Amino acid sequence: xxxxxxxxxxxxxxxxxxxxxxxxxxxxxxxxxxxxxxxxxxxxxxxxxxxxxxxxxxxxxxxxxxxxxxxxxxxxxxxxxxxxxxxxxxxxxxxxxxxxxxxxxxxxxxxxxxxxxxxxxxxxxxxxxxxxxxxxxxxx
Numbered sequence: 361x362x363x364x365x366x367x368x369x370x371x372x373x374x375x376x377x378x379x380x381x382x383x384x385x386x387x388x389x390x391x392x393x394x395x396x397x398x399x400x401x402x403x404x405x406x407x408x409x410x411x412x413x414x415x416x417x418x419x420x421x422x423x424x425x426x427x428x429x430x431x432x433x434x435x436x437x438x439x440x441x442x443x444x445x446x447x448x449x450x451x452x453x454x455x456x457x458x459x460x461x462x463x464x465x466x467x468x469x470x471x472x473x474x475x476x477x478x479x480x481x482x483x484x485x486x487x488x489x490x491x492x493x494x495x496x497x498x499x500x
Contacts, residue, residue, distance in 0.1 A: 388434035407494065410492045417482075430498050437463060
């Protein structure tokens with residue numbers, strides 16, 4: 361019986377963290393919705409986690425020449441500021457346009473060649489020590 365209580369205690373501690381990731385994913389999906397209305401198809405791939413202020417995360421991803429991609433990041437922290445940028449395998453900025461609005465940001469890339477690109481996500485401002493974020497993408 362004691363093990364059950366310990367297990368339930370751990371579950372209660374971990375549950376709010378999962379809800380926060382789910383909320384961040386919902387934020388990212390709401391940011392990309394404007395592109396869905398333009399005919400972009402959202403992939404089931406999603407990335408997320410938490411970052412400290414000015415901490416960056418690099419996400420390698422294969423993109424295909426001829427496709428048009430939008431990557432969007434969102435946070436569930438109301439006063440957070442996030443950024444997203446895309447680089448090619450040589451470290452050259454590859455995005456054709458980008459935007460940032462508080463806890464939402466997006467970047468578009470039209471790859472000149474098929475290959476590995478790096479999506480850099482960053483928390484640029486936040487009232488919290490660690491800020492939950494999530495990223496999704498769409499293409500056409």
